[in-house]
Amino acid sequence: MKPLPDAALSQHIAVLGKNGSGKTYASKAVIVEPLLAAGKRVAIVDPTSAWWGLRSSADGKAPGFPVLVLGGDHGDLPLPVSGGAAVARLIVDQGVNLIADTGNLTVGERTRWMIDFAGAIYRLNRAPLYLVIDEAHVFAPQGKVPDPDTGKMLHAVNQLASGGRSRGIRLTMITQRPQKLHKDALTTADTLIAMRVLAPHDRDAVKSWIDGCGDPAHGRDVLNSLAQLKRGEGWVWYPEGGHLLRTQFPGIRTFDSSATPTEGRAVKAPKAAAELDLTEINKALADAVAEAEANDPKLLRTEIARLKRELAAKPPAGADQVSVAAARQEGREEAAREGYAAGLRAVQPIAERLSTLSATVSDTVEGFQQDLRRLAGSAAVQAHRPTPRASQVYAKRMPIVIQSGAGDVSLGKTGKRRMLIALAQNPDGLTYRKLSILTAIVRKGGTWRTYLGELRGQGLVNHDEPIRITDAGLKALGSYEPLPTGHVLIDYWRNRLGQTGKRKIFDTVVAVYPRGISQEEVSAQTNIAMAGGTWRTYLGELRGLELIVGRGELRASEDLFE
Numbered sequence: 122m123k124p125l126p127d128a129a130l131s132q133h134i135a136v137l138g139k140n141g142s143g144k145t146y147a148s149k150a151v152i153v154e155p156l157l158a159a160g161k162r163v164a165i166v167d168p169t170s171a172w173w174g175l176r177s178s179a180d181g182k183a184p185g186f187p188v189l190v191l192g193g194d195h196g197d198l199p200l201p202v203s204g205g206a207a208v209a210r211l212i213v214d215q216g217v218n219l220i221a222d223t224g225n226l227t228v229g230e231r232t233r234w235m236i237d238f239a240g241a242i243y244r245l246n247r248a249p250l251y252l253v254i255d256e257a258h259v260f261a262p263q264g265k266v267p268d269p270d271t272g273k274m275l276h277a278v279n280q281l282a283s284g285g286r287s288r289g290i291r292l293t294m295i296t297q298r299p300q301k302l303h304k305d306a307l308t309t310a311d312t313l314i315a316m317r318v319l320a321p322h323d324r325d326a327v328k329s330w331i332d333g334c335g336d337p338a339h340g341r342d343v344l345n346s347l348a349q350l351k352r353g354e355g356w357v358w359y360p361e362g363g364h365l366l367r368t369q370f371p372g373i374r375t376f377d378s379s380a381t382p383t384e385g386r387a388v389k390a391p392k393a394a395a396e397l398d399l400t401e402i403n404k405a406l407a408d409a410v411a412e413a414e415a416n417d418p419k420l421l422r423t424e425i426a427r428l429k430r431e432l433a434a435k436p437p438a439g440a441d442q443v444s445v446a447a448a449r450q451e452g453r454e455e456a457a458r459e460g461y462a463a464g465l466r467a468v469q470p471i472a473e474r475l476s477t478l479s480a481t482v483s484d485t486v487e488g489f490q491q492d493l494r495r496l497a498g499s500a501a502v503q504a505h506r507p508t509p510r511a512s513q514v515y516a517k518r519m520p521i522v523i524q525s526g527a528g529d530v531s532l533g534k535t536g537k538r539r540m541l542i543a544l545a546q547n548p549d550g551l552t553y554r555k556l557s558i559l560t561a562i563v564r565k566g567g568t569w570r571t572y573l574g575e576l577r578g579q580g581l582v583n584h585d586e587p588i589r590i591t592d593a594g595l596k597a598l599g600s601y602e603p604l605p606t607g608h609v610l611i612d613y614w615r616n617r618l619g620q621t622g623k624r625k626i627f628d629t630v631v632a633v634y635p636r637g638i639s640q641e642e643v644s645a646q647t648n649i650a651m652a653g654g655t656w657r658t659y660l661g662e663l664r665g666l667e668l669i670v671g672r673g674e675l676r677a678s679e680d681l682f683e
Contacts, residue, residue: 124151124357124366124368124371126359126364129311129312129362131249132290132361133290133291133292134292134310134313135299135330136152136311136314136316137296137299137314137316137323137327138314138315138316138317138318138355139287139323141352142316142318142355143313143354143355145171145295145379147316147355147369148314149379151237151327151357151370152293152371153165153175154175154186154373154374154375157186158374161249162249163188163218163250164218164220164250165220165252165255166238166252167220167221167222167223167255168231168256169256171218171378172255172379173190173193173195175376176190176395177394178376178391180391181390181393183393183649184395185394186395187218187220187397188220189218189219189220189397189399190219191208191221191222192224192397193222194225194391195450197397197399198402198403199398200222200225201406202224202230202233202234203237204410205236205239206220206241207240207660208406209246210241213245215401215402221234223342225233232271235278236270236273236274238261238273238276239277240277242285243281250289251293252292253293254294254295257296258298258303260274260278261306262302262303263301263303265601265602266600266601266602266603267600269545271547272545273546275303275546276603277604278303279306283607283608284607284682294307299318300320300325302326303603304603305331305607307608308327308329309608310330311360312357313327313331315355317350317351317354318637319347324347327344328340331344333361336360339365343356343365343447351369375612377488380674409679537576539559539561539584539604541601542592542598542602542603542604543559544590545594545595546604546606548590550588553677555680556588557666558680561667565665573588579597582594607682613628614627622655623659626647626663627663627668629646629647630675630676634681635679637675638676639674640660640673660675
């Protein structure tokens, strides 16, 4: 029996085990080497500098697989720090199998590289690609995100996990710290390779995956044996294929570059390696990096600032005093124009804030009047004036906000903060509908208008759609716990809907995504009659929340899955 069925290779895989348990070795033996031998497209993101041995035979005396190595101490070419998207294009456009060794990059460089790489692979790839991410918890960390760049990286990698399958991406995530791998990524794995695990929190993460299989008896067998597994031994669990096997993984066919150096004995480089024609690869990579750098706003701003400093230091050669004076006058006029435009931009948020505050007051007064009309219908209260206590209740409803800038308002745990977190996780911006679904704030209500107006008035988000977070918004937000996405987002909405008919309709429509389903079929599966008012109420509320779309045929909103 094969340790890993062929069918499992076409889906996401999680390889979990403590340091030294043999995760990388096993992944080479049963995943990567068989794929390369079959001529499949393979790409590896390697922060451990442990994969370069694929180029040589096991004894180092003959060629291995023709895999391009970028970066690290054994790279064929350097890994361009600003070239994450360029490497992605090399994979997609040139069909190159490669290892991106990020081991020599700083944490900041590695983070920015992965943001560009993961985003570009998701946008561009449409054919089967087997993507291996070693030390996956580094790229998709669980817990609070320490900075905006890490949040962007987390979102990009989670997007690969949750939406990559539809774009041909088969993801293998390897980690020695299962508890630190973001649950949105881990729960997308269809197959588990579990090796030796000792730490209680890491065992809990493995248990969480196993619990989803609904097989507690076998799950206990796996969990109870994890601490006793030998190096190179592990469980392979592919529930969909009914495959559960405890096995000692076979030896690899290529050079063991992941071996741990021992005292007085370093890992020596092999004498032979598969040959590659680097001419076209180097040119394609250089062109793509140059294009990326030419369009990088940060690099452009740096270059503009440098040129301005040079011009300020001395006038151009051969310039006479008249032309210099004219240039200075033109500069003063341009500065005046820019100052006027800046003034208009500064006034605009204030005007919008006043407009929002006016609308908020109007909504509150209207609600106050409606409540009074209801109270007036009761004979018991007609003879009484509102008590001070009642006045205090209505005063609490009035959102009086006085501010002079974004820093004067605490976001707390409000819907405004949820909006900013969602936008920080999606730096390319969100539609109103997507933002509403991620934050559970109905965009047709007054609360939505109030929150969005306040965020715009404070300069924390932009003023059009798609909505994007500004630099001031990222600063005001600070560190944050990411909002749920992917499967976790769907589970979040299930819990929010509760055990109701709405939940039954929602589950039925989500189950067939991306297909649609007729209202008649949904009615039959949920036992909710279409002729009744309950059906129309449930359907109207789900459409109002924008969780489902369509009329004759119902379909789950695509924003739940991206």
